[in-house]
Amino acid sequence: MSQHIETSKADGVLTIRLNRPDKKNALTREMYRQMTAGFATAASDETVGCILITGTPGAFCAGNDLADFMEIARGGGLPNEVRDFLHALAKAELPVFAAVDGLAIGIGTTMLFHCDMVLATPRSEFKTPFVDLGLTPEAASSLIAPRLMGAQRAFQMLAMGRPFDAAFARECGFVTEIVADDVEGSGFRAAKALAAKPREAVRLTKALIRGDRSDVLSCIDDEIEIFARRLVSSEARQAFEAFFSRKG
Template sequence: MTGHIIVEQSAEHPGVQIIRFNRPEKKNAITRAMYVRMTEALKAADADEAIRATAFLGTEGAFSAGNDIADFLAAAMGGSLGHELLDFLYALVNSRKPLVSGVDGLAIGIGTTMHMHCDLTIASLRSQFRTPFVDLALVPEAASSLLAPRIMGHQRAFAMLAAGEDFSAADARDAGLIWKVCAPGEVEHLTLATAAKLAAKPASALRIARDLVRGPREEIIARIDEEARHFTAQLKSDEARKAFEAFMRR
């Protein structure tokens, strides 16, 4: 299970920590244990002066298909979703080091919304961004209901978060969700090179500039908590249970 998230220091790019999804047989769907590993890595980076930036990567053709639906179904049937997802989101928001992400292929659910917390995102031409929350009888998460309208305006945010429309890499770039689009074979190289450039900058000045650009974290944390209350309630609903069961029968 721990092998589903690979955490390593880049040998070619000093100061860059890599967090890599490694569950390609499930399109990198995220389990509770995977959230724990990523949270640990983000907190370790904050505590380690040698780590100057973190890069998120997936596998060929898939960044992440989002939260593992089996965990949602288990919660809908009376279990608990646990605290792991929220802990990961708090770690993302509170990260003291720059966050860069590289997307090739599918980016679904939190596989899309987590980029709203990254400072720079590079995506391949074949990438697809989608948040089918409402289709699963759920609601937005990761403070996306706050951040997406700020980033892309009401109509694009509504199209993504409520209507569940697909966004191509070009759509995502035009909406301001990502920074650059490239060929599939260039994603990892450009992502790590970008992270390395940030890692090489004066750390204190970059931290201050990043904090000024990102603004206060308190409002974002409050929205994460508000969304989580609605999300948890919806998980227990009949419409969500039916949606998960239909998904698992595919």
């Protein structure tokens, strides 16, 4: 794995750690590629019964690396790495857990909609500022969020960019449990307990709960097409320039 994505396996759990703390775990193309590889490794390993995604203290994932995306925009379109990861996440037959501490921005929030269990600390903050950047939702969030929390709350999150704290996220249905201390340890213990159960029964139960995923996969692809067009729009260019001027 790359230096920014670490994987480890223990007790039937494959842990995928976002480890780019200096950038609050903002995702690059290579990080997407390595996470997808982690899902493939888990799927082909009979000793793995659950996947756990986690970040670093204070930052689960700050979304996409905007500098990386600016470079992508110049080439036109979005790279296959983004689509491949989102498809791997949405189609995962193994249970996927997440342990969140601190910032979960953009894809750092929307990937959680595909997880089977999400543990978060009280200081976690969830936000999807797509519109503020001249962009649109991704990861099938425009489909899944209204199902989870209703159209009005989904609009608050995806269109207005309202931040959600852990308590409100739990109320909305995409955080399972709030854990005050050692959220990663709690997530690992929960994943380990599930991995110890009869594997095929777990797999079939998840499949029954999740149902047909064709609409989710189709939405992912539709959103990517719109997102790619928005990425080269004048609104996005101006928003990105303003963002980098504030950072500079």
